[in-house]
Amino acid sequence: MRNETAASLCCAASSLTCGFLLFKISGLKTACRNGWNLINGRCFKYVPSRMTWAKAERNCISMGGNLASVHSSEDYYDIQSLIRRVTHELKETWIGGSDAAEEGNWSWSDGTLMTFTNWCPGEPNNAGRGQHCMQMNHSGEKCWDDYGCTVKQPSVCVSKN
Structure with missing residues (x-):
């Protein structure tokens, strides 16, 4: 259904129903499941359990x-605020970036395009030729770092619903 058609249908509906219908059609999110936090139209969850990057990804998929x-x-700043709200600090935390498939070609595990980056100076550097997973809140600058995927640390998941 096109938005113009939906808007014309709203003329006959109550304003509350109309607002809900237009919001539903536009795809904008207003709420998340319990334990998830709405940030810019997507739902995020901080997972304090320390896991490897792969296990953290499987855990997010299971949710x-x-x-x-x-x-x-x-x-980025909103995700940092979520982490700070839960932990009262900015811990290094797994996020969904990886170049494991092809060295130097970073992609998001949710399949979205990586159009924004926040690498720390000198990163990614693939130190020891074994850093293929992305962590946030690295160093005093609290930026991104490529890191060894087998290190266990907390993570942040994202869900569209």
């Missing part, structure tokens, strides 16, 4: 999501 993709500085 209907993926490790978090970050598409803007606003997303």
Whole structure:
């Protein structure tokens, strides 16, 4: 259904029903499942359990999501705020970036395009030729770092619903 058609249908509906219908059609999200937090139209969940990157990704998938993709500085700061709210600090945390499939070609595990980056200076550096997974809140600058995927640390998941 096109938005114009939906808008014309709203003329006959109550304003509350109309608002809900237009919101549903536009795809914008207003709420998340219990334990998830709405950030810029997507639902995020901080997972404090320390896991490897692969296990953290499987855990996110089991909850209907993926490790978090970050598409803007606003997303990044809002995810940091979520972590700070839960932990009272900015811990290094897994997010969904990886170049395991092809060295130097970073992609998000949820399949979205990586159009925004927030790498720390000198990163990604693939130190020791074994850093293929992305962590956030690295160093004093609290930016992104490529890191060894077998290290166990907390994670952030994202879900569209």
